[in-house]
Amino acid sequence: MTDTAPGGQTRDVERAERRMRLLASAAVTLQSLGDILTPLADRFADRGHELYLVGGSVRDAVLGRLGNDLDFTTDARPEVIAQILAGWGDAVWDTGIEFGTVSATKDDATVEITTFRSDLYDQQSRNPVVTFGDTLEDDLIRRDFRINAMAVKLLPGGQQQFCDPLDGMHDLLVGVIDTPAAPESSFNDDPLRMLRGVRFVSQLGFRLADRVVVATREMAGQIDRITAERIRVELDKMICGEHPLEAIDLLVDTGLADRVMPEVPGMKLTIDEHHQHKDVYQHSLTVLKQAIDLETGDPDPVLRWAALLHDIGKPATRRHEAGGGVSFHHHEVVGAKLVRKRMRALKYPKAVVDDVSQLVFLHLRFHGYGDGMWTDSAVRRYVTDAGPLLERLHKLVRADCTTRNKRRARRLQETYDSLEERIAVLNAAEDLDRVRPDLDGNAIMELLGLPPGPVVGEAWKYLKELRLDVGPMSREDAEAALQAWWRAREGGA
Template sequence: MTEPAQRRTRLLASAAAALRAESSVLNSLGALFADAGHELYLVGGSVRDAVLGRLGNDLDFTTDARPAAIQALLDDWADTVWDTGIEFGTISARKGSALIEVTTYRADTYDQVSRNPKVTFGDTLDGDLVRRDFTINAMAVKITADGAADFIDPLDGMTALLAGVIDTPAAPQQSFGDDPLRMLRAVRFVSQLGFRLTPRTFDAIVEMVGEIDRITVERIRAELDKMICGEHAIEGVDALVDSGLADRVIPEIPGMKLTIDEHHQHKDVYQHSLTVLQQAIDLETGDPDVVLRWAALLHDIGKPDTRRHEPNGGVSFHHHEVVGAKMVRKRFRALKYPKAVTDDVAQLVFLHLRFHGYGEGKWTDSAVRRYVTDAGDLLERLHKLVRADCTTRNKRRARKLQETYDDLERRIAVLKEAEDLDRVRPDLDGNAIMELLGLPAGPQVGEAWRYLKELRLDRGPMDRDEAEVALKQWWAERS
């Protein structure tokens, strides 16, 4: 047996084992549809992930049963059923920990203008598979009362899976013309699976890149987030940029190319930013952190607009963190990101250079407090971003930077032991301020509150008498 054949056999055995682990769901669901005289197939990403040994709890099925029949069958079988996708032939359900989607065979047609298909239900599995986005998602496994049975692969998706490539069932121009979002999905699969685009798929994206403008920004944003959170995010970003898609959806990323960084360590800021992204990913301790990853990739997007050639032959990027934060806000608003995500990514970009003023640990306690206060809930992410931003090849300098940041974290820990750094507030509240100064509620109280907060950051905690004396003195001088 040849090596590819041996690999195919091993992958199919792995998939069979993964599906046996889901036998309680598959067997009962297979029996349910078989008893009603219907076919049922596990399909798409579920089969792909089973072959790759990463099958999750989300299971996708296709069937010859029409939506009303699917719903009637699932109503008595599942714990919960919902029909939000019924116009597209999809009924969803939950059974224990498993999330189920069952969709009627589709034989859609597209107008090549919008991405919305004219939904048409089909009668054959092969007709359903050929309309899918990529061959690796066009494999199926027949489900019977005895569980998983025949493996069906009419478009040779297993060969693409073995080769680690992403290709379309039909000509890619036809596929992407039907639904341009598939171009971004191709990039997303590069990121999630570590696969590469076939030459014809890549060439078609380059040729048709403008078609992505037909897609709503909400769907583009969703694909970008899945890309940045992939296990192979660097390869995904490269595919996004090299194909020209980035120029259409987030041009600030390719805009970093050919902007030499001030240390002349990387060919351009783009390559530096990919390194920072990878190092930030390496510092993650749980699920992918979309805020941290975007901040790592975009932390230097302000450099092209702030690039200056210095008289000594060097290059500077003064205030690029300020410009970059504004650019993040503008782009993320255009992509309709939630305000909280936009604010968090922009604030990390704004703060990523602050540490470099720490020097040899010469910050005052006040400066440390302000660092923590300005970061707020983002402090742990800021720690990771700053450490990831060290990309020097000089081992001695890299070690020194990490040791200096270690020192800053120790100082933060010491101050946190002594005072509540997580919620730095004035030592007098608004009611106390109004009573002490004889003020009604209004802007003057807010001004006094902000003065006391600044004083708290400078001096640390004060007792009530000290705070009252300081406030009275400030008020007298102000008046």
């Protein structure tokens, strides 16, 4: 492809030079995997078959981000692949053999080898009628995007040959995500590809080709053909990418968000009460960005989802107050319920649903701290209610400060510093991570002469609340308090 814009010839030269550099770098990367690739290629050649590294593995090798999961394609049929892999890897399994795939592990690598495919789709689901093909070109053209339709032919003795019949390297060089054929045809075959395109925007920092954006807008409703589980996987990969804000904007702009997570575009309707952002949606993106900046390790999907969704209860709780103000009372309660409903619909694991909704529920609690006027009891309850989510809650609360007033922002951060210091002091004295009643169930039953049953649970809950209010107690004081509670309970019965 020739660039005819002013300075186009210079850009062509620069692009050609960059292409050569990337290919050379990819070759070095693949040579470092020679202990895996070369013996594997030799085995296929000995049986008279071709072997290609393909798809995302080639894309990531070119971009310098290749991991340990390697994808291959071959003209060999699945049964032959299984025979070739027998005795090569540490483990071999054929659970995907009906789709032409046999997998294996070797050292730290996992390989998936799939027979050339030339599938047909029924345009009703995303499940193809698996048809094996005979050429690499036919296999590549059925793939989702051209950047994933490059291959490297692995020759005997460690030689390599780059194969790019659809010019995926051009798309990679210019940072664009485009389909091999017309996007309408590709998305009719598999609507999940629309969501995968958005996910790649987040992971790679590329942009969707204009025709892909148009087709996605027109066909967004087709995503309803996809199962919730598959949608959830793509959404998690999107939120954990390096550029999630751009991807979320695209998700909303194309209408996909209206189908898979309508609460997010729904925030565009609500102006925040401080008028610091165009709308709650923009505020939420800022909170997400600031939460990401506070991460100290791998991407944290629980924190990121909580940051994006922490204010989704605002549209339903919006009230116009006298004097022109706007309030969102109890939006954290409503938001937590909405998070549970949406994430359950997307088939998230229960633990993830619980954690994200609890963070949303707790994200406003800090604002009752004021100028440090909480009692020790209130601090204990804050820590106990957060439980193992406390560090994430710290990050979410700090990220939720998006005011442009530098003095106010500094005051909020200093106030939260004060709360964290108080938590640290109490934790050193009381071990707040394990706040328990000072008597366990057996001691309660022995002291009150009770059999196992719900009354023991009531007594345990009373002691837990007492522990939160007054801190650690001696056994004697705990027993005396429990007996006083029991007398009052029995007297009022």
